[in-house]
Amino acid sequence: MDVGNPELTRDDEITTIKRRPPKRVNKAKERKKSLNYGEEYITNRGKTVAARSLGISCNQNTCKIRCKDKVSQDQRLVIPKVHWGLGQSRMRWDKIAKTVNVIAPKFWRTGTFRQKETSRVYTFTVNDEEVTVCKKFYLHILSIAETLPC
Numbered sequence: 001m002d003v004g005n006p007e008l009t010r011d012d013e014i015t016t017i018k019r020r021p022p023k024r025v026n027k028a029k030e031r032k033k034s035l036n037y038g039e040e041y042i043t044n045r046g047k048t049v050a051a052r053s054l055g056i057s058c059n060q061n062t063c064k065i066r067c068k069d070k071v072s073q074d075q076r077l078v079i080p081k082v083h084w085g086l087g088q089s090r091m092r093w094d095k096i097a098k099t100v101n102v103i104a105p106k107f108w109r110t111g112t113f114r115q116k117e118t119s120r121v122y123t124f125t126v127n128d129e130e131v132t133v134c135k136k137f138y139l140h141i142l143s144i145a146e147t148l149p150c
């Protein structure tokens, strides 16, 4: 008696059950990916959301650190991709903690108030080298201006 190939039949059934409408899922996935990477994307209502850029970058002419000379256009795209590509926010904060070095606070007097100044050094890794940039540039590249507590 020929029973065919029962295993193949079962596999076929499983495949059919598991199949989902692929297009919708992919679109949402793409959007989320773009959102995470800070790239331009189009919402499901057809609205174009500009690439992630929340902070204002430093002024190339007045910045003493000359960030824009240190970090190439390519790197400016790669750095946030790597950063947002970390996915989990805890990992992103770990990364920020490693790239922002806090320098011992200095004290000085302003009128009757004693204020504490905490200096921070912001760094990016460019071609395996640590490059110091200014705060404005750092926040602008990573687009975290509104969340970094400093």
Ligand SMILES: [Zn+2]
Pocket: 058, 059, 063, 064, 065, 066, 067, 068, 133, 134, 135, 136, 137
């Ligand atoms: Zn700068």
